Amino acid sequence: MKQTWRWFGPDDPVTLAHARQAGASGIVTALHHLNDGRAWPLDEVMKRKAEVEAAGLSWDVVESIIVHEDVKTRSGRFRELIADYKSSIRAVAQAGVKTVCYNFMAITDWTRTDLDYPMAHGGTALRFDIVDFCLYDVLVLKRRGAENEHPALRIAAARERLAQMNESALARLEANLVGWVPAREFIFDRDSFRKALERYRDLTVMGLRQNLLEFLREIVPVAEEAGVRMAIHPDDPPFPIFGLPRVVSTAEHARAILEGCPSPANGLTLCSGSYGANAANDLVAMAKAFGPSIHFAHLRNVTKEADGSFHEAEHLAGDTDMVALVGALMQEEARRRKAGQSDWEIPMRPDHGHAIVDDIGKKVNPGYSCIGRLKGLAELRGIMRTLAALEKRPA
Structure with a gap:
């Protein structure tokens, strides 16, 4: 190859x-x-x-x-x-x-939810954590209908995790999910991301x-x-x-x-x-x-x-x-x-x-x-x- x-x-x-x-x-x-x-x-x-x-x-x-x-x-x-x-x-x-x-x-x-996930060898990797994603989708972004797309146990775990998360960690999670990705045509904040999602609501x-x-x-x-x-x-x-x-x-x-x-x-x-x-x-x-x-x-x-x-x-x-x-x-x-x-x-x-x-x-x-x-x-x-x-x- x-x-x-x-x-x-x-x-x-x-x-x-x-x-x-x-x-x-x-x-x-x-x-x-x-x-x-x-x-x-x-x-x-x-x-x-x-x-x-x-x-x-x-x-x-x-x-x-x-x-x-x-x-x-x-x-x-x-x-x-x-x-x-x-x-x-x-x-x-x-x-x-x-x-x-x-x-x-x-x-x-x-x-990804984490751009610096610690590995056993001392370096870092990219990670998608489903509970962190649920936390942002349901409890922070509060997307319409999101609570119906995640199991109840996952939402409960997300609530527990959010209660222990400081503002810096929450801001980092949001930036990872909607703020920065290479080669994207524009950058979102929470409000603009919600508006972008509406374009696909009926698709x-x-x-x-x-x-x-x-x-x-x-x-x-x-x-x-x-x-x-x-x-x-x-x-x-x-x-x-x-x-x-x-x-x-x-x-x-x-x-x-x-x-x-x-x-x-x-x-x-x-x-x-x-x-x-x-x-x-x-x-x-x-x-x-x-x-x-x-x-x-x-x-x-x-x-x-x-x-x-x-x-x-x-x-x-x-x-x-x-x-x-x-x-x-x-x-x-x-x-x-x-x-x-x-x-x-x-x-x-x-x-x-x-x-x-x-x-x-x-x-x-x-x-x-x-x-x-x-x-x-x-x-x-x-x-x-x-x-x-x-x-x-x-x-």
Whole structure:
């Protein structure tokens, strides 16, 4: 697999030089300073490509051209925004970037309650605590109907926890849940988040799925013509939060997306951390079932708890058999090579990483520390090289 690295642009404290030193050869990035739904100008795209190539790397994946909330709800300026999205696809294709990772999560991007969860090794990880989430959703945000979506025992536990929580901890929880996420088009406070939720109050799962398919039926022909592969990222976490509909959380959802708009340009980002946080998903089985449609892979691991909480584990720990998953993806690459596909290689990146060693206490984008991801990439590279060597052994 092509070893890539997420980079948030010139302001990212983890630089392109760091990515190259970590052993990556490709970069996953976007025009984050223009990522509000507008069309990306070709000159800005080419400027970003030149920055990446000047560091001795290649720009392999766009993550992400943001899908505006008007498009997800098919309201407001959605027609204009879809036209702009098509222009951005054409621009990145002209720059030679042929894989576009995107998501269709309503309002939120990835969501965690704790960005600095202490691990036994002394570093920190990202965590989603279901009781903390309930505490905020029901008792702080006081979302209409929230109390009907959480079990009584969870709400009782949340009340007990809130009684022991100081203002600083509560402010930190709110900031984690609604205030900051990388690559989001704008930042919310409590009141603006409540208003944003109202836009989705009457939109069902079936309605959001239909909006996604309508979006795909408009952009996929453009992607086909430009030679671009669209790769939808799963919901994170892969179950409903804040009463919002979820349509990319399970294998069944993925199948519905592929069958609803059949095309080689309509595919998946297999994120083992996002799909892996839903106990119903078998990641290795998904890699085998959807292999031809997997255009990009995010490789990370999670440890799930019985109540729905989870934290991000080390890349080779957690609940997903990472060796088997990487093996399944490499088998798909071998199938593509045998079929004579020029685009046989699947770009992957070590998704997220613990804050360890010199990253502890540094200002980095949560989940995107340098050393934690370097460690993850090295471990994943070791799996790939070992499996490749075993494949070459004589029977």
